[in-house]
Amino acid sequence: DVVMTQSPLSLPVTLGQPASISCRSSQSLVHSDGNTYLNWFQQRPGQSPRRLIYKVSNRDSGVPDRFSGSGSGTDFTLTISRVEADDVGIYYCMQATQWPLSFGGGTKVEIK
């Protein structure tokens, strides 16, 4: 099974400053169809998860452009260019390239 490892576990950020979350997979996430099925989710306190980014770098509809995804192979990053109060929550990466799908352990973003 593919193990997804996120860092850091906790990320205190100053409002207006950038934030980056790392996600590493134990195996390459490049599918035989050429796509890389690495997704990012945001879970605000008390809410369901919401997908932000799919296939590494594609923003979902309605997601602010301050969120961006990058990476390839086994190494991926979610970046928030300027953190806002609304961004507080836990962020998860998830791979759907190999069965079974698997999630990272989560990164808690909080305001300093």
Next chain:
Amino acid sequence: EVQLVESGGGLVQPGGSLRLSCEASGFTFSNYWMRWVRQAPGKGLEWVANINEDGSKQSYADSVKGRFSISRDNTRNSLSLQMISLRAEDTAVYYCARGPNLDTWGQGTLVTVSS
């Protein structure tokens, strides 16, 4: 508006059974894989099961294989998760989610397994 609404959660004793439902609206349900994902209190996300578009293929996490059964009724835009032989470690919020890459989630339903 695309929407998923789960129901059926509750308190059940160890060894008991429960059936969760997920009602879909705002999209052509029969065109999508569907998945169940759970989240134990204060913990991360865990994939539980998925089913293909016409219901002919299901797969399960090892932790629930043989105890949980996923099914769907495309005429009613409905997804189900039948859970038997429940254990304390099955206590979680259960979410249904759309597609292989989980582009839409429901609000979740809480299952508590306790005596």
